[in-house]
Amino acid sequence: MTRVIIIDWGTSSFRAWLVARDTGAVLDTLPSGKGLRAMAGQSFPAYARDRLAPWRNEAEGTPPVLMAGMVGAPSGWRKAAQPPLPVGTRDLAAQVVPAEGLAKAWILPGAHVRGADGHVDVMRGEEVQVLGALALLGRSDGLFCLPGTHSKWARAEGGRLVDFATFLTGEMRAVLLGHSILGEPATADAPFDPAAFDQGLAQAATPGGPLHHVFSSRGRFLYGALAPEGVASFLSGVLIGAELDGALARAPDARTAPIALVGGASLQAPYERALTARGLRVEVIPADQATRAGVLAVATDLGV
Amino acid sequence: MTRVIIIDWGTSSFRAWLVARDTGAVLDTLPSGKGLRAMAGQSFPAYARDRLAPWRNEAEGTPPVLMAGMVGAPSGWRKAAQPPLPVGTRDLAAQVVPAEGLAKAWILPGAHVRGADGHVDVMRGEEVQVLGALALLGRSDGLFCLPGTHSKWARAEGGRLVDFATFLTGEMRAVLLGHSILGEPATADAPFDPAAFDQGLAQAATPGGPLHHVFSSRGRFLYGALAPEGVASFLSGVLIGAELDGALARAPDARTAPIALVGGASLQAPYERALTARGLRVEVIPADQATRAGVLAVATDLGV
Numbered sequence: 171m172t173r174v175i176i177i178d179w180g181t182s183s184f185r186a187w188l189v190a191r192d193t194g195a196v197l198d199t200l201p202s203g204k205g206l207r208a209m210a211g212q213s214f215p216a217y218a219r220d221r222l223a224p225w226r227n228e229a230e231g232t233p234p235v236l237m238a239g240m241v242g243a244p245s246g247w248r249k250a251a252q253p254p255l256p257v258g259t260r261d262l263a264a265q266v267v268p269a270e271g272l273a274k275a276w277i278l279p280g281a282h283v284r285g286a287d288g289h290v291d292v293m294r295g296e297e298v299q300v301l302g303a304l305a306l307l308g309r310s311d312g313l314f315c316l317p318g319t320h321s322k323w324a325r326a327e328g329g330r331l332v333d334f335a336t337f338l339t340g341e342m343r344a345v346l347l348g349h350s351i352l353g354e355p356a357t358a359d360a361p362f363d364p365a366a367f368d369q370g371l372a373q374a375a376t377p378g379g380p381l382h383h384v385f386s387s388r389g390r391f392l393y394g395a396l397a398p399e400g401v402a403s404f405l406s407g408v409l410i411g412a413e414l415d416g417a418l419a420r421a422p423d424a425r426t427a428p429i430a431l432v433g434g435a436s437l438q439a440p441y442e443r444a445l446t447a448r449g450l451r452v453e454v455i456p457a458d459q460a461t462r463a464g465v466l467a468v469a470t471d472l473g474v
Numbered sequence: 475m476t477r478v479i480i481i482d483w484g485t486s487s488f489r490a491w492l493v494a495r496d497t498g499a500v501l502d503t504l505p506s507g508k509g510l511r512a513m514a515g516q517s518f519p520a521y522a523r524d525r526l527a528p529w530r531n532e533a534e535g536t537p538p539v540l541m542a543g544m545v546g547a548p549s550g551w552r553k554a555a556q557p558p559l560p561v562g563t564r565d566l567a568a569q570v571v572p573a574e575g576l577a578k579a580w581i582l583p584g585a586h587v588r589g590a591d592g593h594v595d596v597m598r599g600e601e602v603q604v605l606g607a608l609a610l611l612g613r614s615d616g617l618f619c620l621p622g623t624h625s626k627w628a629r630a631e632g633g634r635l636v637d638f639a640t641f642l643t644g645e646m647r648a649v650l651l652g653h654s655i656l657g658e659p660a661t662a663d664a665p666f667d668p669a670a671f672d673q674g675l676a677q678a679a680t681p682g683g684p685l686h687h688v689f690s691s692r693g694r695f696l697y698g699a700l701a702p703e704g705v706a707s708f709l710s711g712v713l714i715g716a717e718l719d720g721a722l723a724r725a726p727d728a729r730t731a732p733i734a735l736v737g738g739a740s741l742q743a744p745y746e747r748a749l750t751a752r753g754l755r756v757e758v759i760p761a762d763q764a765t766r767a768g769v770l771a772v773a774t775d776l777g778v
Contacts, residue, residue, distance in 0.1 A: 289677060290697045416682045417682070
């Protein structure tokens, strides 16, 4: 049986799966490892060789390694291109770069988009998730929401990624909680508070925009209408609501078909709640599955 | 000649003027002093007595002292009320509190507003600026923009403050530059870059909302379309643009009359540029003048 090693190497984690080439079945998984931030000054080839040793045996023939994510950024192993849209799996396969220092290993490119007005947006890792999600859904068109530190909304047409936009939602929540007056009363690691989240979501639906709406957490807190343990969830509601409303303003046809939510476990619930509250239909696709399906499709196009 | 001491004591500075009661003429000004943040653990009465000593002479009769701003917050000298809207100078005069430990000294109240949906917004210091600006303009109605760390947009009708909204614009810019990925390439203390500011302003006018638009600074920087020394001005353009568009969404009649811009010197230019770019007419009122005119009106109502 032919096997492929798939790695999702991002800013905050390294994750690897040994996958059956034909069925896509996961044969083995490594414990999560160091993301790019924790790799500062370390050798990428040495770290990868060490982590992947259980799966790579030169005598028996080593499975190929395909890596996606920020590992292809200038701060990663080796810079990979970010081709302009539209981008399909063949376009990604055409621009992989060898991962220097490790045999039979490649880094996938990202993608970028330019607007007529000078706007530029960038991604590394989500393009392959969108293409993988398309394959899992058996479709060639769709609107995708990929929540995260830098959430992405993407559109596919004819089996290729044709548009996307980044929203700073996750990082914004972190900097407001960690470094602004709004975070001062917030309880660290408070559990998700659905009522406070819904209040933030409702606040985001009123006129004024997120710069105004986030400050409502201050007023509500000072007047006893928001408990310290609800502040983080309230801000999540405001920011996710603002992300949704901003993304929908860019996609007026969003209500005609379900939105594919490609997310990890922790963000899936609040995003599903927010999308449903805005009257949208949602299809959930686990982000890991989407990554693997997308990378496998690139591996096929690449012939490895 | 009767004199009044007017103090604007906020989070980041203490400013004081000796003013002629009848004409409002500034007779003397103290060098700027410690804001609330720098007062931690220190005695407010002792600091005020020391700073105001040149103007207070018990033998000759001491001028009354009226203070506005965050000095009336729970973290300040003594907590003053925040009466609900509508609020005029008489309502403020009715709720001043004595500044304990200093003779003939009072702290002015702030204001708060509640929405039907649980929203609460708060201010301390801007209410008196709006009422002072009304007096300076010789009007009883108007829409006011008061830029700052926490920018305020306020509406006056019949000589009273009837609505306002806070925007986290200034603090948002500071936390994004200081603590997010967007600030990484930014040059510290770069001078204002009008071209980059205008690009941010134009970006803010496209669909997507500020969570998306701020990330454009990352894409533009990575693709050479925004220089490191332009990042801060680009973000200012995006955020001030988002503030304006949010405020205008709350005030559909904003285009029928000029907007009164009540600001300090450093923010006046970018806000005037942004308001003009959005096709709005602007009247500029220096914030210090507005503070003094508002406090003087309260002093009259108070009979001191």
